[in-house]
Amino acid sequence: MQTSAEGTSPVEPHLLGDVLPELAVELERHLIEANACDIAEQVRTLPILARCGCDGCGSFYTAPEPDGPWGPGHQSWGLNSQLILDLVNRRIVFVEVLDRDDIRDALSRLFPQQNP
Numbered sequence: 752m753q754t755s756a757e758g759t760s761p762v763e764p765h766l767l768g769d770v771l772p773e774l775a776v777e778l779e780r781h782l783i784e785a786n787a788c789d790i791a792e793q794v795r796t797l798p799i800l801a802r803c804g805c806d807g808c809g810s811f812y813t814a815p816e817p818d819g820p821w822g823p824g825h826q827s828w829g830l831n832s833q834l835i836l837d838l839v840n841r842r843i844v845f846v847e848v849l850d851r852d853d854i855r856d857a858l859s860r861l862f863p864q865q866n867p
């Protein structure tokens with residue numbers, strides 16, 4: 752792991768569009784269909800900060816995990832039965848991915864240190 756001389760961010764975040772390009776395309780498609788272009792354009796550059804700790808799901812955080820609830824401005828947006836977005840003031844903060852072994856496996860390769 753490289754350390755940054757400028758002391759900005761010590762770890763380069765994994766970006767959704769780089770790591771899970773197929774999921775990024777899928778999310779974008781759903782959001783554009785829902786006329787949510789402002790949200791669709793966030794998708795590719797979303798940082799994957801942590802994955803959900805529970806067993807078997809492929810959900811991940813794209814904003815730091817809050818201490819409690821997400822707070823005002825939070826909404827949950829189901830795109831289909833497998834994909835649910837959590838938004839705060841129309842920023843994607845958490846992507847819930849259910850029953851998708853491909854995504855779950857990719858995430859466990861990214862975060863091997865995080866055991867459920």
Ligand SMILES: [Zn+2]
Pocket residue numbers: 803804805806808809810
């Ligand atoms: Zn989970």
